[in-house]
Amino acid sequence: MRDVTRVHERALFVSPRIPSELELQARWFAGDFGKHFVSTAGDEIEIFQFGTWNREAGPDFRDAAIRINRSEPVRGCIEIDLLDRSWETHGHATNPAFDSTVLHVFVERSEREFFSRTKSNRNVPQVCINPTTLPQVFNANVPLARPGRCQAPLKDLPEERVFSVLDAAAQFRLRQKANRIRNKIDTHGRDETLFQEIASALGYKENKLPFTLLAQRLPLRLLRENVRDCEALLFGGAGFLHTHDLDVYKKSAREYVRQLWDGWWPHRDELQRFILPANTWRLSSTRPLNHPQRRLAALGILARDWSRLQRASGKNSVAAANDLFRALEHPFWNFHYTLTAAPSAKKMALIGESRIADILANVLFPFWLAHDVAAAASPSTPLWAEYAKLPAQLSNRRLETAATRLFGNDSRRKDFLKTVAHQQGLLQIYEDFCMQDNSDCAQCPFPEQMANWM
Ligand code: SF4
Incomplete structure (x- = not known):
């Protein structure tokens, strides 16, 4: 599929976006x-x-x-x-x-x-x-969704053929991610790379940039050197400790904020330049449970107990990674949405199941593959089998757009997207074909390739 010679032109209706x-x-x-x-x-x-x-x-x-x-x-x-x-x-x-x-x-x-x-x-x-x-942008442009020309040949393909198309695209995508991570490891080292990638995944789509900036500017090495204050450094660097006037906080938060302040102020002058401006954060469109302050606390715990993450990651095991993330505990953040919100009576997970699945698919599996020479060479190794089994947790607008374009109202559409691998495969096809097409499907080679498969 990728060997086809094509003219690469920018998609219609997508205006170039200059990042900050x-x-x-x-x-x-x-x-x-x-x-x-x-x-x-x-x-x-x-x-x-x-x-x-x-x-x-x-x-x-x-x-x-x-x-x-x-x-x-x-x-x-x-x-x-x-x-x-x-x-x-x-x-x-x-x-x-x-x-x-x-x-x-x-x-x-x-x-x-x-x-x-x-x-x-x-x-x-x-x-x-x-x-x-850039191959990916922090915020991707999503064109309007309507079924494409490939819908017809895909409809006629037996289910297992569609699965194998998605599998092949997913394997290609995972290898691409592993290559990117391998290059990053060459530059930043293994631990810093893992730290930066996890931070970026914790930022979700909306706050990927501030989390990435924090992990780059307050690298794991610095946090580990100041391990007692690492959570305070992250909150201070994030710009979440602007005021030391404790009266603005609820009673239940004051002791915790005081501890953060005590840890932050000895470093504040030295790190002043790194404090993120408030407008770097996007807080309005995030669910309270996913508020970046809760995610930042999770990142702080991971940095503080880095050897636990190293051990869990070193096992190349989905179960070990799940156990680690599910067991993250924080006396304050288990019951708070933000530093200023009223406490919740119900205990809340620091990182939810869908985020764990995202970290597995987009950080840990590519990271493991970057180190596994045998798996990198052949998709029939246990690592690929584990990857193929990961259940999909959530959909998103981009996936729905891709599914609409390729599968339209095919009754099997839901079955095609039940695993992370198939979702990732679909995204890869969407990016390689739909996002490159500016002929309203007319010159896209994908439908013919599917027809040939039959
Ligand atoms: S651009 Fe190609 S892959 Fe995308 S919907 Fe049209 S025919 Fe299908």
Whole structure:
């Protein structure tokens, strides 16, 4: 299916979305733009190390390393802006804190040629990135759903044939995720990668960005060095500890907030630059049970007891992972929706079943596959069998759109989406064909491929 030569054009009715500077930085650091670039002057640029988020004044990332035209790596800082001219308008050219910048990355180029120069008049190589080429965006555009041309051949395919199409697409998707994670492990190490991926999954779709930023800026290493305060660091860094006036909190929350404050204030000055602005969070569309503050507490517990997660993850076992996440307990968050809400009489799970299933499908299985050479080579190993058995928990708008386009009102539609693997397979087909199509199905090769299968 993937070998077909096609013209790749952007889908109709989808306007290019320019991410915020923060999102851009997070995706750069995650390696989503890749490691190899050509500078505006035509030099080959390779990112050797992405460095670390800079906590102080100066460029966004420090201790990075790049190679220019395959020469020896050069260490220094990397600055990321939306516009090339921000270098000038933000005063970087005259700020000595930017003297060690080795790369200036931006999205939009000015009409007139523009050079990034340091205070000492050194020319900084420039790289222009294009966010519209990213394989996935934090918020995907969802076109209107209506049955597509492939509905007819799919309707005539026996059930087991449809299953095998979905299985093949799911295996491809899982391998892609494992490859991405393997690359991330090369850059950030095994534990930091797992931590960042779990944080991102806990952020759900709405708060994926702030969770990713937190995990990058307050890396596992830092939290483990301050293990007693790690929950406080996460809440402070998230910007959830703005006021130390305890009167704004319910009586039941005051002791807990006081503990968070006590843990946060010794670090606050040092980490001031990392505190997320309030508008980074999307709180209005989340269910109270899934409020990011509850998820952040769960992340704090996982960081604090990291060896438990390592042991559970090391077993490559769905049961061990389920046991770990279901057993997460917190004296405050078991009974609270937010820091300021009234307590609930009923105990609530910190991470619900559908989120656990999501972490298994999108983090742990790809992570296990990234380490399992035998499974990566063949889909007949136990890992794949376990993956195929994962039951689907929830649907979402994107899945429903894909199901409507491919299966329409086929009476078997529900049966096709009962497992995580089949849902993931459907999403892969949707992204590879529907999202690439701008001919209203007319030139999409998928229906013919299905017809040939018959
Ligand atoms: S674009 Fe292709 S895969 Fe998508 S609905 Fe149309 S025919 Fe089916």
